[in-house]
Amino acid sequence: MNKVIKTDICVIGAGSGGLSVAAGAVQMGADVVLVEKAKMGGDCLNTGCVPSKALLAAAHAVQNARTASRFGVTTGQVEVNFAKAMDHVHSVISGIAPHDSVERFEDLGCTVIQAEGRFIAPDTLIAGDTEIRAKRFVIATGSRAAVPPIPGLDSVSYFTNENIFENRVCPEHLIIVGGGPIGLEMAQAHQQLGAKVTVIEMMTILPKDDPDMVEVVRDAIKASDITLYEGAKTKEVKSSGDKVRVIIEHDGIEITLEGSHLLLATGRRPNVENLGLEQAGIAFERTGISVDARLRTSNRKIFAIGDVTGGLQFTHMAGYDAGIVIRNALFKLPAKVNYSAVPWVTYTHPEVAQVGMTEATARARYGDNIRVVKWDYAENDRARAEDDTTGFIKVITSSKGHILGAGIVGRQAGELIGVWSLAISRKMKIGAIAGMITPYPTLGELSKRVAGAWYTPSLFSEKTRKIVRFLLKLG
Ligand SMILES: Cc1cc2nc3c(=O)[nH]c(=O)nc-3n(C[C@H](O)[C@H](O)[C@H](O)COP(=O)(O)OP(=O)(O)OC[C@H]3O[C@@H](n4cnc5c(N)ncnc54)[C@H](O)[C@@H]3O)c2cc1C
Numbered sequence: 001m002n003k004v005i006k007t008d009i010c011v012i013g014a015g016s017g018g019l020s021v022a023a024g025a026v027q028m029g030a031d032v033v034l035v036e037k038a039k040m041g042g043d044c045l046n047t048g049c050v051p052s053k054a055l056l057a058a059a060h061a062v063q064n065a066r067t068a069s070r071f072g073v074t075t076g077q078v079e080v081n082f083a084k085a086m087d088h089v090h091s092v093i094s095g096i097a098p099h100d101s102v103e104r105f106e107d108l109g110c111t112v113i114q115a116e117g118r119f120i121a122p123d124t125l126i127a128g129d130t131e132i133r134a135k136r137f138v139i140a141t142g143s144r145a146a147v148p149p150i151p152g153l154d155s156v157s158y159f160t161n162e163n164i165f166e167n168r169v170c171p172e173h174l175i176i177v178g179g180g181p182i183g184l185e186m187a188q189a190h191q192q193l194g195a196k197v198t199v200i201e202m203m204t205i206l207p208k209d210d211p212d213m214v215e216v217v218r219d220a221i222k223a224s225d226i227t228l229y230e231g232a233k234t235k236e237v238k239s240s241g242d243k244v245r246v247i248i249e250h251d252g253i254e255i256t257l258e259g260s261h262l263l264l265a266t267g268r269r270p271n272v273e274n275l276g277l278e279q280a281g282i283a284f285e286r287t288g289i290s291v292d293a294r295l296r297t298s299n300r301k302i303f304a305i306g307d308v309t310g311g312l313q314f315t316h317m318a319g320y321d322a323g324i325v326i327r328n329a330l331f332k333l334p335a336k337v338n339y340s341a342v343p344w345v346t347y348t349h350p351e352v353a354q355v356g357m358t359e360a361t362a363r364a365r366y367g368d369n370i371r372v373v374k375w376d377y378a379e380n381d382r383a384r385a386e387d388d389t390t391g392f393i394k395v396i397t398s399s400k401g402h403i404l405g406a407g408i409v410g411r412q413a414g415e416l417i418g419v420w421s422l423a424i425s426r427k428m429k430i431g432a433i434a435g436m437i438t439p440y441p442t443l444g445e446l447s448k449r450v451a452g453a454w455y456t457p458s459l460f461s462e463k464t465r466k467i468v469r470f471l472l473k474l475g
């Protein structure tokens with residue numbers, strides 16, 4: 001006989017999205033049941049953002065040591081203990097884990113059930129031996145690595161984001177299929193930690209980003225000894241003793257690569273299986289659960305948020321979605337998502353950050369009725385002081401100066417994009433950024449200078465000179 005719980009909100013999945021809804025809802029007075037079948041914290045904490053950025057931090061430490069001689073610092077031979085780098089990764093995860101733990105959520109007042117959730121009716125979920133009847137459900141079951149249909153893949157062992165952070169031996173030669181954010185972040189991390197790395201991308205790397213910015217990353221990757229094949233077809237994978245062979249076709253030529261390890265970083269699949277979506281009357285597609293602008297599924301009492309909806313798959317988006325659901329489910333407000341000011345960052349060196357429209361999107365929508373301004377890192381004194389002048393900031397505005405989008409490629413691009421997110425979400429004009437006082441010398445001055453560049457043609461024009469000369473004559 002199943003135990004029956006009646007509750008206000010039942011959240012399925014304790015990752016970035018589910019935890020945000022549960023924590024918010026319970027602290028605002030709702031009865032909340034949280035169902036998680038694996039580790040609390042989901043992908044971001046255990047197999048995504050946190051371990052990848054921690055590994056990159058270790059890799060950057062190595063790179064800084066290797067290149068310190070340009071500052072007159074002698075380090076001697078730089079040695080990497082790969083297992084200790086992974087210890088760092090896991091200590092960061094352990095440090096954050098209490099915040100996402102069962103104990104914390106139970107202390108907040110949630111009922112946490114550690115089992116797989118599956119709908120058996122439009123208003124009932126079963127998890128272990130508990131039947132949960134909720135006024136509202138929130139599906140936040142995330143996504144997993146997509147495994148492409150490459151012949152031979154089932155005969156070799158390979159990494160995905162789910163197991164690569166368990167590896168404690170530096171790969172001799174890591175072959176990565178996929179040149180998106182996961183592929184490139186892992187490529188640089190492993191290359192800097194001492195592995196030989198090859199990336200195979202079927203189209204172009206970072207296909208969702210501005211090609212001008214991607215060009216800067218491509219140059220950096222090629223300069224760093226990572227071998228990159230773009231427009232390459234992965235035809236077959238074979239094992240060869242303790243090695244893996246990957247046969248690709250590139251520029252009409254067949255190439256056999258031999259590596260010690262293989263990583264698949266070829267996109268994501270939403271976790272929609274075994275959820276009983278049909279029993280709950282929830283429509284879904286291969287790309288994810290279909291939702292309206294209020295994040296309601298086709299069963300209006302059930303919401304879906306984060307990666308499982310197949311939209312922009314970022315932790316901050318799952319968190320944003322959670323806020324929309326809380327307003328709808330708890331406060332009965334018809335809050336709708338607005339994705340016009342969503343930033344994203346790929347943490348390569350140089351970093352790539354984007355918010356709002358890219359130049360291509362803006363041109364597709366407004367034709368030539370836009371303005372594009374750029375400013376180089378090479379013109380920034382702080383970037384010079386730190387001997388890291390690669391990159392630029394690019395801002396796209398309407399002809400009247402409304403900010404439509406901004407992209408930054410270079411050092412700390414991710415830290416710099418925030419001001420542009422705020423500007424776009426608050427519908428600011430470029431003058432607001434140009435008028436801002438930024439401390440000297442900071443990379444933040446890049447934003448002010450690019451905004452200033454918007455005014456340069458009119459500010460230093462013959463017309464302005466005539467007006468100034470006239471006014472000065474008045475005494
Ligand atoms: C390598 C990597 C690096 C990344 N780096 C970044 C980054 O730097 N910045 C960024 O913003 N994003 C990053 N992401 C993306 C980010 O991790 C995801 O967008 C985010 O975790 C999505 O949150 P979510 O709540 O939708 O899903 P998840 O965090 O995946 O949580 C879903 C949870 O649901 C559980 N679950 C699934 N099915 C059931 C079920 N039937 N019953 C019970 N529980 C279930 C799962 O076990 C999981 O814990 C990265 C992803 C990867 C893979």
Ligand SMILES: NC(=O)c1ccc[n+]([C@@H]2O[C@H](COP(=O)([O-])OP(=O)(O)OC[C@H]3O[C@@H](n4cnc5c(N)ncnc54)[C@H](O)[C@@H]3O)[C@@H](O)[C@H]2O)c1
Pocket residue numbers: 148177178179180181182183185200201202203204205206207232233234265266267268312313314344345346347
């Ligand atoms: N810094 C970040 O915020 C960050 C970092 C990592 C991941 N993520 C999130 O996770 C998602 C997944 O990352 P991802 O890099 O796996 O996916 P992705 O979809 O962004 O990129 C996958 C890449 O693999 C290529 N590809 C697909 N099949 C291939 C094949 N058979 N052979 C060669 N190339 C192939 C695609 O053309 C694409 O360029 C991202 O879109 C993002 O939402 C974010």
